Amino acid sequence: MAGTKETPRQKMIGMMYLVLTALLALQVTSAILEKFVLINNSLEQSTGAVGKINQGTFDNIRATVEKSGNRATDLVIVKQADEVRKLTADVISEIDKLKEQLVEAGGGRDESGNIKNLSEEEKVAQLMIGTNRNGAAFKLKDQLNGYVENLSKYSGAKYSPMALDGKDDPIASNSPDQKRKDFAELNFAQTPVPAALAVLSQKQADVRRVEGEVLDALASKVGAQDVKFDKIIAMLSMDSKVVVAGTKFKGQMFLAASSSGIQPRMSLNGGAVRMQDGQGIVEFTAQGGSYDKNGLARRVLTGSIAYQTPAGLKTVPLSAEYFVAKPSYQIETGTLPPLYLGCANKLSIQSPQLGALWNPNISADGASVIASGEKGKVTVVPSSANVALNISNSGSLLGTEHFKVTKVPRPSIQVSVGGTPATDPRGVPVSSARSVKIQAVSDPSFAAFSPDDANFRTTGATISLVRGTKRVKFTKTGAGGGSISDLAAEAQPGDRLIIEIDGVQRRNFRGEISDVPMGSLLSQVSLY
Known part of the structure; x- marks a missing residue:
């Protein structure tokens, strides 16, 4: 059935139908037959009460349309409601006729109005099922299912068929014997008169219920409910869902x-x-623009x-x-630094104001942007002297930040001979001059900002032992220096070591190696 909420009366009728179904499965006794009579009477009373309620709904529809001036669109609703009432009356009338025939099959009524032969089953089967399966139940099935199909057109709601075969019935389908039966056999085979009457009364109750739902739907269109x-x-x-600590929360409760x-x-x-x-x-994207000073x-x-x-x-x-x-945001790097050319410049751009709604899209002119997987945290790799960082959120551009781009600062060269810095004015003892250490040291601020790009090394060096103006001997070392013990063997106090560095290289955040232009790199160390 349509997904409408059942009234207490409808719930009661449904419960009575469950009881009826259970009783049909039992061997019928005279006491049980009397219970069927009571169930049938209760169903008929409930159906009559619902019919009066439905008539009241129809009368309200008609009265409301009259008060509204009998507008053409409203008169269409009145006509539809009248058609629903007539369709319902026809089905109810047909079922009433069947019920009278069932009473006659039970020998009619005595002077007290009671059915004479409550246990009659054979004549019930002849009437409702027939000898060649041409009984009244087959026509009734078509009438009931046609009825709900017709009423669905008026309300727009989809109603399930009222007359079901055993395989489609939610109760009978659980029984191997019952699920093989059709609608007629399921409800009227081996069924005494009062039980058959109760089945028909239940169908009348279903008809009235659907009629009421459709009339309610029509009434809502003209406000007659x-x-x-x-x-x-x-x-x-609440005045605001966000309250700063120490301020008052204000709102109205109602x-x-x-x-x-x-x-x-x-x-x-x-x-x-x-x-x-x-x-x-209500849900929409708030549009900005024309902001005041706040x-x-x-x-x-x-x-x-x-x-x-x-x-x-x-x-x-x-x-x-x-x-x-x-919307506002802040670049969380302390002061706004310059960006370093070709390096991994890590920036964190956050908006406390937007909170959980902050999910920015960051692009750049003059640089490539590498996302980190964390909201607002990116790596910017400049490729030109100026970078424009475009910051958007939910498709709206919040702002553009401009950065100066500076070249990577050259490293400083630090040379030591035998553990003594080459800058020591005293020089180095001959006995200690057995090794050379050559380091390319990054600028401290650059190393702090972009440590993954601040990896420098010397590629090698030529170390000459000089006495006066004559080069006595020379040797070559690899990256970072090495042993010069062969020079130390011939060195004398007063000699000098001339250290010429071949070149300097830098490894960036991607692991790529590049040469660093340093010019001529010479160091001189006196021996004593």
Whole structure:
């Protein structure tokens, strides 16, 4: 059936049907037959009560349309409601005729109005199933299923068939014997008169229930349903969801009520609002621009909520003010540094103001940008003298930051002979001059900012032993220096060591090696 909420009366009828189904599976005794009579009477009373409620709904529809001036669109609803009533009356009448025939099959009624032969089963089967499966139950199945199919057109809701074969019935399908039976056999084979009457009364109850749901749907289109505020929820309207520590939290607490009997139409800023459970769901991307000195842009939402009342369509306007804050961000590197050409310049760009909504897209002109996987943290690799960093969030450009790009500072060369710095004015003892250490040391600020790019080394050196103006001997060392013991063997106090560095190389964050232009690199160390 359509997914509508059952009333207590409908739940009771459903429970009685379960009892009826269970009783049909038992060997029938006279006491049980009397129970069937009681069930049938209860079903008939409930069906009659629902019929009166449905008539009241129809009368409300007609009265509301008259109060609204009999507009053409509303008169169409009245016509549809009248058609629903007539379709229902036809089905109810046909079932009533079958019930009278069942009573006659049971020998009619005595002076007290009681059915004479409650246990009659054979005549029930002849009437409802027939000798050649041409009994009244087969026509009834088509009538019931055709009825719900027709009513679905009026409400737009999809209703399941009312007359089911055993394999489709949620209860009978669990029994190997019952699931093989068709609708007629399932409900009327080996069935005494009062049980058959109860089955038909149950179908009448289902018919009235569907009729009521369809009439309610039609009534909502002209506001004929009683507007009862039956949905009440507690609400807390806050001045702000973000409160700074030490400041006051302010808001208003109240009850909000809505009606399940009406289907309001809502609009906001000229557009329709999506509805969910009777509430309008408002969601849009806030547009900035025209910010004041505090970085706020005032905006106003205008809309309306319209709903049908017995007096006609009522529209309630609304207006709400809100402010759009200009998104801000900060580059978390202390002071804004220059970027180093061709190096991994790691930046962290964060926006405490946007919080969880902060998921920036960062691009650059004059550089490539490598994402880190963490929001706002990127590596910028400049390829030109100036870099423009474009910072966007949720498709909106928040700003562009401009950076100067500087070349990687040259390293300083540090030479030591036998552990003594070459810059020592006293020189180096001849006895200690057995090894040379040559280092290319990065600029401290560059090493601190981009440590993965501050990897320098010397490629090699030529060390000459000089006496006066004559070069006595020379040797070559590899990267970083090495042993010069062969020179030390011939060195004398007063000699000099001339150290000529072949070149300097740098390894960047990608592991790539490049030569560093250093010019002529000579060091002289006196021996004593």
